[in-house]
Amino acid sequence: MARFDHHIFVCENVRPPDAPRGCCSAKGSAEVRARFKEEVERRGLKGRVRANSAGCLDQCAHGVTVVVYPAQTWYGGVTVADVPEILDALAAGRVVERLRIPDEKLTGRGGALPRSTA
Numbered sequence: 304m305a306r307f308d309h310h311i312f313v314c315e316n317v318r319p320p321d322a323p324r325g326c327c328s329a330k331g332s333a334e335v336r337a338r339f340k341e342e343v344e345r346r347g348l349k350g351r352v353r354a355n356s357a358g359c360l361d362q363c364a365h366g367v368t369v370v371v372y373p374a375q376t377w378y379g380g381v382t383v384a385d386v387p388e389i390l391d392a393l394a395a396g397r398v399v400e401r402l403r404i405p406d407e408k409l410t411g412r413g414g415a416l417p418r419s420t421a
């Protein structure tokens with residue numbers, strides 16, 4: 304059995320201000336994660352839903368980037384104000400479409416993983 308029903312990863316990667324890719328930290332990701340943690344606790348979801356800090360999730364152009372597992376739901380441009388709506392959707396088994404990063408816009412997608420030849 305999984306330890307958590309839902310695991311929310313919030314990119315808190317930090318890059319220098321002049322870095323071409325930017326970073327989620329400069330867009331307020333620490334506040335977004337803190338809001339997730341507060342709201343999870345307020346809703347009595349602690350132990351079932353976990354909000355963790357993540358390094359770069361390789362979706363920098365979409366920051367603040369959030370991914371929810373096991374559903375593999377990717378959200379971009381997330382703000383503190385969006386957190387309750389995301390948790391409402393999670394509880395209802397829905398996705399917040401206006402924030403979802405469509406599969407075709409995700410970077411790093413490939414085919415099946417290669418099998419070991421060892």
Ligand code: FES
Nearest residue numbers: 314327360362363
């Ligand atoms: S810096 Fe957040 S996804 Fe890369």
